[in-house]
Amino acid sequence: MSKQRVLSGIQPSGKLHIGNLVGALQNWVRLQDQYECYYFIADWHALTSQYADTSALKDNVLDVLVNCLAAGLDPEKATIFAQSRVIEHAELHVLLSMITPLSWLERVPTYKEKQQEVTDRDLNTYGFLGYPLLQSADILMYRAHYVPVGIDQMPHLEITREIGRRFNNFYGEVFPEPEGLLTPFPKVVGTDGRKMSKTYDNCIYLSDPPQDVEQKIRTMTTDPQRIKRTDKGDPELSPVYHLHKVFSSKEEIDQVADGCRTAGIGCIDCKKVLIKNVFAVLEPLWQQRERYLREPDVLEDILEAGSKKARQAATDTMLKVRTAMGLGPMK
Secondary structure, three states, X not given: OOOOXXXXXXXXXXXXXXXXXXXXXXXXHHHOOOOEEEEEEOHHHHHHHXXXXXXXXXXXXXXXXXXXXXXXXXXXXXXXXXXXXXXXXXXXXXXXXXXXXHHHHHOOHHHHXXXXXXXXXXXXXXXXXXXXXXXXXXXXXXXXXXXXXXXXXHHHHHHHHHHHHHHHHHHOOOOOOOEEEEOOOOOOEOOOOOEOOHXXXXXXXXXXXXXXXXXXHXXXXXXXXXXXXXXXXXXXXXXXXXXXXXXXXXXXXXXXXXXXXXXXXXXXXXXXXXXXXXXXXXXXXXHHHHHHHOOHHHHHHHHHHHHHHHHHHHHXXXXXXXXXXXXXXXX
């Protein structure tokens, strides 16, 4: 019996950080043994906001690929490919654009949010408005059964379901409606207490050397009430504590929380525990990164083999789409 199919992607809009690791990559690794997984590097999506300067795009694609493999993705189990190497994504995007109401795109929650948040570039482009439609094409192309999402990302998946449903109503059943594979995405705070994001420059990157990771954690802000070592604090006000929730054991989390409230532990000692636990996660990944970075030809072979397999699946889907829409051969 064939496995059900999972589809997910990640943007090469910058170097990946520990939030990407625990929020996506580790989950992808778990899913590859249970499902037929297609994971893609969404380089076209990166252009929706970074179209004016693509000088770092190739390096960012490489960084995503290396980190995917270093985190444990197995090309023998999962199909890893580059979006731009499967040109059918663009064709399906165009065809779906013919039937998608403009209002559906304008109501996507992140459309206006990102326009307000990102002020250093012009996002008043068709590419940015059409981002959710291209995302829908990515998912529908592989007729995926599931898409791993957090609960806050369900609106993005719902528009894909609506577009697929609309297509099927017009032209006949071609696309299954993908379901959200609800998974816990832990909130990973950055070094300044906000959500870890390249936009905020508050990231601990997977490519950071050990000394940089240690320095970033040592200089993180903590509870502002703890001015002196003897001051009692509230761990919930400390970004360091919130990273403990992701990387430390329950026993350690309880210990640092109690130590903060009673002034039984200093902020430096609290950070030392976190550094130890972050290193325990990153050290195996660093070793694998070094291994893959020494083999650029192997990386290219993996990406091209995955893209070839993805193109085969995309070709099959587009034959169904063209036939359904009356765009197939005359005979």
